[in-house]
Amino acid sequence: MFQIDLNCDLGESFGAYKIGLDQDILEYVTSANIACGFHAGDPSVMRKTVALAAERGVKMGAHPGLPDLLGFGRRNMAISPEEAYDLVVYQIGALSGFLKAEGLHMQHVKPHGALYNMAAVDQKLSDAIAKAVYKVDPGLILFGLAESELVKAGERIGLQTANEVFADRTYQSDGTLTPRSQPDALIESDDAAVTQVIKMVKEGAVKSQQGHDVSLKADTVCIHGDGAHALTFAQKIRKQLKAAGIEVTAISEQRST
Amino acid sequence: MFQIDLNCDLGESFGAYKIGLDQDILEYVTSANIACGFHAGDPSVMRKTVALAAERGVKMGAHPGLPDLLGFGRRNMAISPEEAYDLVVYQIGALSGFLKAEGLHMQHVKPHGALYNMAAVDQKLSDAIAKAVYKVDPGLILFGLAESELVKAGERIGLQTANEVFADRTYQSDGTLTPRSQPDALIESDDAAVTQVIKMVKEGAVKSQQGHDVSLKADTVCIHGDGAHALTFAQKIRKQLKAAGIEVTAISEQRST
Amino acid sequence: MFQIDLNCDLGESFGAYKIGLDQDILEYVTSANIACGFHAGDPSVMRKTVALAAERGVKMGAHPGLPDLLGFGRRNMAISPEEAYDLVVYQIGALSGFLKAEGLHMQHVKPHGALYNMAAVDQKLSDAIAKAVYKVDPGLILFGLAESELVKAGERIGLQTANEVFADRTYQSDGTLTPRSQPDALIESDDAAVTQVIKMVKEGAVKSQQGHDVSLKADTVCIHGDGAHALTFAQKIRKQLKAAGIEVTAISEQRST
């Protein structure tokens, strides 16, 4: 049977600042990436987010980011691999405090924003991140851009990994995402987006912008959690995946069966 | 046999900023309170401090502080008990990441600065802090000002606690520290300071500024870690405690025997 | 002719986080208190807010807060008068950079949140804040809670001051606000709120919760800037003030005529 995990970034509010429809989107996803206070989130938001996800049985992971709250962790920073290691260990630890306090376990780690993007193409940075995850807990699953350096680094060190794909982004014939600077980077139609995901899951392939079928492993799909459209799309993809005979289930539950 | 733990605040450097003679003072103490990035410390400093303490076999604890790097966590802030709970869980978790990465265990938690002082006299805040420690790991030992609300809160919830005393501070007949605003708050003579500690350990009492013998439980003594004098004093107190037949050993090792 | 200034806190967004209906509320107020990056706001938000206010001819002031973004500057912190002086000078300066860049002038300074509340009852803190404002520019108008220590400190040092009143808060017979902890602290009815302001402006008095007419100087009324109701109320108060023969005009324009 075909299976796929749907993940979403959550817990990105900060103090008086609210972002995201956390409570609503949790109805549709199976893995929650919880911000850890560097690019977003704060200790109180983390506690509340853990409680919300636990109520709905959604698996949780740390979503460590660069120390750049002002830039929401989206601006590349020239950090050393050692600094990456340290900030990932710190943030996994911080979230694990809230999980331990509730007797819960962490499923995965997915770097955020610029850290995710930099790691996708930087072997040293990826090795440092994978090492951080592995040393804190070798049972954690490392999420990274499908077939990126980060996923490879996770495999090298002996972690379980999850290849992440995007429903609403187009792909090139070399398997990379079409850069956002290009006009055809985004898939505007919800149906086309879902169709792309179904093909990824069932065939392990994506139709590139150049018209080729490109092999691409898809373990988890990133779902957005803010904006009214996010909820509509989440609802739609769950329904259509089910109709296509694809079970939506957390990555750790796929692996454990 | 008489025993006492000597603890010191460590890992308070931040980025390019260096504070404290961490490497040197670790030769003399048995418990290290490691800053967790809120009032001081950063992920890289935490990793390095854990490594230094582990090399010397010094037991480690989290030293959570208020989110006030500018004020070094020394300025009272009107945080709610819930906020205290959250920031203590977060900081214990963050440090535990570095400990887990090295296969090490946390011994204790000692709140820092204003958080420590506020908790000493505030039952609700203390209960929240004790709950945070207990929920993350009921095996942790909570350090607090001797016989303060914090120690009582720890006992109420079922934690092991350690009554902390100060070698270089004078006491009042009600067992409280002489406020720093008073001219006789500090003990200037090293010998007098050590004598006070020896009396605390052997007799469970301190001579108050009013001349009375006041009963006071002493489980751990706070040693300073910066300034040239700190090292001299640390060396002296260890030597004189030994001469007085008092073994200096980590609090968890006292309890486990 | 009766005149009153309507002021609103603006520019409280931060990075990816949006708060407040700045563009809309600017249609109704005459003075904008712009956050300066400590409790809220960031350099880009400040530039944009200055541009928005300038377009609508709304007078601008610095809205300095405590260095507590996580607490939105609403948590009391035990800062020294000297620290208050420093953070007010810094924040006035920072905003003045954006004003100078556009050839604009600052009208006023209104401390934010906990800094405002602490200053209202603390003479030393108020003197330090008033001194900061005066030394940076003695032509600035200091906004403070009506007849509070802050207003008195401003007058002592030779600043123009503005007594701020609240439309939706009730008052006690000693002229202070009913504490928010009491059930009757807020005026729920918009009409009652406007009626209270009209009485303040025309009679220089407020009806206390104990039923007495209490003398109270009202130079400027604080209008909220977030929530759908804020806009409705702003519209209503402007209309009813006009109908009552009260001109809504910036404090500096009242004084200059």
Add this chain to the structure above:
Amino acid sequence: MFQIDLNCDLGESFGAYKIGLDQDILEYVTSANIACGFHAGDPSVMRKTVALAAERGVKMGAHPGLPDLLGFGRRNMAISPEEAYDLVVYQIGALSGFLKAEGLHMQHVKPHGALYNMAAVDQKLSDAIAKAVYKVDPGLILFGLAESELVKAGERIGLQTANEVFADRTYQSDGTLTPRSQPDALIESDDAAVTQVIKMVKEGAVKSQQGHDVSLKADTVCIHGDGAHALTFAQKIRKQLKAAGIEVTAISEQRST
């Protein structure tokens, strides 16, 4: 007569963290670059640094950095030109608050660390920084790496500029600094360093590592302010410059004569 300005980064302490021999180095330099709270410095440190520099008659400038206290502003960050504009306006403004409070004037602006280095080779970033300086005060002098994009951007917009050179760094035949990654990047001998500066001032040229005389304009020399050697070198260069008939005087005083 030959003239040169000696500048130094100052006011880089933060809260409880002390860095730099500010008081001592001020005896030897003519221009002080004062940190503005982003990469280093805080409001209290800024006030004290302004007072120290003013006592010694040292001219002052803003030293704006990236919002990266943890990295001391030394890590490249992918900020947009607009973000650079905003953070430079903010920081110049913040320092100007302390100067205005003392009736003092700002002489110059020198970006710090990674912002300085990125601007040296990035025209868009440099234009944004130059525009920020110009719009806040067109009378300010913009310091940049000699003959870099930043200096060119300053000239384009109509600012006075100062070409900064380094005493202890070697140069390549294209006029750029030898990268620090190369073994011959630093000049270890104090005498060789001073000799290089004297040649720069008197001949407008530097001997490159390849042995060529390369034309290079030198308006101001960067002097380090921390470490015991910094003071020795500062003393030596002042003495030897004087002996070589070169007057050490602030850049604004050279220009005004």
